[in-house]
Amino acid sequence: MARNSIRGTNHNKVYVVGVGMTKFEKPGSRDWDYPDMAREAGINAIDDAGIAYHEIGQAYAGYVYGESTSGQRAIYELGMSGIPIVNVNNNCSTGSAALFLAAQAIRGGSTDCALALGFEKMQPGSLGSTFDDREQPMMRHLLALAELQEFAMPPAPYMFGAAGREHMERYGTTAEHFAKIGVKNHRHSRNNPYAQFQDEYTLDEVLGAKQIYAPLTKLQCSPTSDGAGAAILASERFVEEHGLSRQAVEIVGQSMVTDMRSTFDDNSAISLVGGDMTRVAAQQVYRQAGITADDIDVIELHDCFSTNELITYEALELCGPGEGGKLIDNDDTTYGGRWVVNPSGGLISKGHPLGATGLAQCAELTWQLRGTAGARQVYSAATPSGVALQHNIGLGGAVVVTAYRPAER
Template sequence: MTTAHVIGVGITKFGRFPGKPVEELASEALVRALEDANIGWGDVQQLYAAHVNQGVAAGQRVAKEVGPSGIPILNVENCSAAASTALREASLAVRAGEYDVVAVVGFEKMQHGVLLNVHPEDSPDVAMGTTVLPMRFSLMAMEHMAKYGTTAEQFANVVVKNRAHAVHNPNAQYPKPVTLEEVLGSRMITDPITLFQCSPTTDGAAAVIVCSDNYLAKHGSARAVRLLASGLVSDVDEQAHNHFSLEMVGRNVRGVYERAGLGPDDLDVIELHDCFSVAEVLAYEELGICAEGEGGRLVDDGSTRVGGRIPVNPSGGLLAKGHPLGATGLGQIGEIVTQLRGEAGARQVEGARIGLTSNMGMWSSCIHILSV
């Protein structure tokens, strides 16, 4: 079976663009990825289009913006994990020998409340009030604080770190630093999560070009990055173990590590799903970069800053770069590819050769490991 390689990435600026149609955002990212790969639209044999709430035939509408092609177009929706899921499907198609060059684009024009109606009315989550995501992650935070002594300051310092990273990312929605006092002093959403500890409402798009070994051998690319292994799982019934967790992330990554022949100590850089500050701390533990209960201390000792033992979210993460649902996973991939190419400028992780992305979408976890 052939290997899948990323040979092109394209990302728009993340932010709020009320006057810009989603098709324009998405086609901008796709054209940038084609240019980065040094190929034309006519070289692409299939397109995967990831989004959450962009209407019928959104991928076809984006393709028309780029130009006529006649290629197969698949729309992929998997909540916030849509883009990374689409990349996984694209890489499987390439590895199976079905196509040599595949494009993947993720895009979103966000609306408030888009995720509020995913629970049936008779769901236990409705009765408990945990259909609202900040409440769910608040319960995770409070459980972690009670069990391991994690502090509100440790959660808040995740935001301080990620905002500091975003200063060096020209595509970030919030490229300005904040202090711990500013994070803790921002409006309380649900204790201990304050406003700055919630990922923002974001518009944006990202795209990647994936190719096969055969294509790479014929055409070459010194900047190609290998997709070593991927994994996609769904969550189990949270009520079965009477607590809220990111168990699915840990379950998923163990399989991905095994398929890649690697472990957490082999990673040089990580982009993970920090939809809330607590999500990053819990993900440290599930990904195996620290022991259970030690996530808060990892924030304190600077291990996850650029220059630390294992930099996490050098792009600024969802908290600072932004979280355009259908584009988020490819935004993570774009950052890891840029890091592994050594092209990240002031946020570059020195000597990065192996990177991991961890993307969540309500009850799904999608993880990729890439290398040079």
């Protein structure tokens, strides 16, 4: 297993040296605006890194719902040093896209220190379009899916619910399997002070909640949320000069993959919601990091709906096709199992402010590898050989998969 390099490259190593986030909140429940969210998360990350804002050379600001240059307005809360600030929008994978770009800048030698910041101020209820006088970016996906399963509203639960139905028809997966994921993630969130929800539910309560689109009930769907997350990334030289190796977490593999021909040619709802994108990205990351799924201790993955978590188990090669239900029945994805998946509570219970989600995942995994995650700590992750994996997807589409390990101490 490669310890501290990305195979096949001579590029700079990239480390996460500081992370921060806000508590995720129900939209409108707190009197704040996106600059307030960005300031809180950004200052937390800068303080965690133990650096000054002026040491940051570039910044990438991610958000989905906002005006042009909202990223500048948000980051100006931290300082105004004239650095390049790039606004990023990649649907639900926006936060990890900002992380990807910041890492790319360091890996390519453009800067020694970069900020990735994501935030979102959302409206209550199901996601809707902002502009109705032009082609919707998801229209091609929706039309393709409507040929497989009758169209329903709202679009997001329809798409991921249809993928779950396909899995049930193909492999015999049950509604109870998906509901157990909701039970697990709500249970995990009890120990996360940043989570929007911290309530535990029984299997009967999850199954009996309001049905959104079968097999999905309300307690298996991520809510709209307000909040922000941030990460400070640095080069090896920056880490050494600032004495940050004890807290640094290395990005040992990272891949962004967008829709491929198979997304549409497979005639599969699972492919249309990103199953193939995830599989390809994960394989690329495993090769870069010199790991397999068996080496991973803790995973934060994009459980926008419980059906997507199960599908993602298989795309990440935690098990073979059709075997996701067995992982759930065997408790393989919670404490005491083979992996702990979504110790934060995941999107289902932690919340899903679109631009912040990928950076909140990064923060959680950084805390896990440092051994500072408190009551939700996965102890095998907080060892020199610990490995963490992040998966963040946005339809339309892009997926970012990232592997982390502690820096050499």
